[in-house]
Amino acid sequence: MNWNDLRYFVVLAAEGTLSGAARRLKKDHTTVARRIEALEQDLGSRLFDRLATGWSLTEAGSNLVPVAAKIEDDVLAFERQAHGDETAYGVVRIAVPPAAGRLLFAPHLAEVLKDQKHLQYEILGSSVVANLARREADVAVRMVQPDQNGLVVRKLTTLRLGIYAIRGYCDVTPAKDWEFCGDERSSVGEKQQNWVWQKLDRELPVRVRADDTETVRSFIAAGYGLGILPRYIGDEDRRLELIVSDEDCDISKPVWMVVHPDIRRSPAVRMVMDALIQATRNINPEYKHDL
Template sequence: MNWNDLRYFLVLADEGSLSGAARRLRKEHTTVARRIEALELDVGTKLFDRLPRGWQLTTAGQNLVPVAERVEEEALAFERQAKGDEAAHGVVRISVPPVAGRVLFAPRLARLLTAHKGLEFEIIGAANIVNLARREADIAVRMVTPREPGLITRKLVELGVGLYGAVGYRDRVPSRDWEFCGYEDTAYGASKKEWVRHVLGRELPCRFRADDTETVRQFIAAGHGVGVLPRYLGDRDEQLELIHADIDGKSRETGWMVVHPDMRRSPGVRLVMDALIKAADEISEEFQV
């Protein structure tokens, strides 16, 4: 048996579809199906019913989920222990929001690669929260407060935000006709919408929502409406003008560094942790208010 197939089994069991499992594993859906079929052949039983609406666990599959979870937990603990004892070389997987990674942290991390020839970085620029216990990443930067128990967390920085429009937008468009470029219907998106309602004294119509900051920025720059962006991004963009700053800090964003305790001993991970802390220290004070 290929023990790595258990990871495919658990992810597919959790997602319930080949496409969802493939996205999470960052593999082709055909690869996921092939690994599951190989596992079923190895154990001699059918684990999933292939249904039009998705892949559903059979009774045998359901019974094997807790067993597979225990095996995976031990295997991951073994891997983390081994990685924690190695020298400062090899691959360090870093999860960081795409825009923050590119603008705030990439320069410092690039200098770290230059200084340590044995290191390799794999940047996971996804907005979703990766599972550190499952080694989906070795270290993560998050713009939401970490909730998982047992992880090591450190506040990196508090970042200010502002309400922006394209240059000349508020002169061309009467305020009664303003529209809001919003984020998807999450707690984050709702908080930004509520802050705009607070500062403007009314709720703006919203016909556009996105799940990433860069797409929102592009729609604002194209003149579709106004929207909330971090100051480090909006203030540097010559296509945008600041309409209202978050002076009282009601919508300020906190950046957190998160790492699994077993990975903290890894020399490579420790170097990345130090680099992220230094990068946060270098963020201009004007972007923190």
């Protein structure tokens, strides 16, 4: 039996569809189906019923899920430990939020790490939180404090935010006609919106809500109203002007570096962690608040 097939089994059991499992495994759906069929043949047991709505676990498959998950966890722990004992060679996968990764960390990482000829780096710019236990990434930068037990967490900095408008908007648009682009993420958006109302001493109409930074910037740059952006984005866009800065960091975002303890002693991973710390130090002081 190919032990790697167990991973396909665990993921398909969790996702319930070939397409979902293929996306998570970053394989095509025919590969997933082939690996499951090979596992079933090796075990001599049917693990899934192929239905029009998805792949449903059989009784035998359901009984094997916890066993397979434990085996997968043990194999991943073995790989992490082995990787942690390597010299500074190979590939290090770094997960960063898209905007911060592209604008803040990638340029500085490139500068700090350019002389490390024996290492390769994959920068994964995605809003999806990478699972470090499954080696979806070796090191992660996150904008929310991790709540998963057993991870090594270090706060890198706090990124300042501000209220922006297109240049001249507040001069040519009567205050009674100002509008605001809100954040549709409930808890975050509500806190930010209340802060804006407090700073402006009034409430603004909210006809547009977005859950990503680029949409908010597009709304502002098109002259439709005000919105909140990270300083490292808003200050760099010459079309925009800063109306109010979050000097006291009431709504600004802490940034965390996260690594699995089994792998943090790897020379390669340690080098990347040090580079992220150095990259943070190199961020414009106007854009961050370090305690």
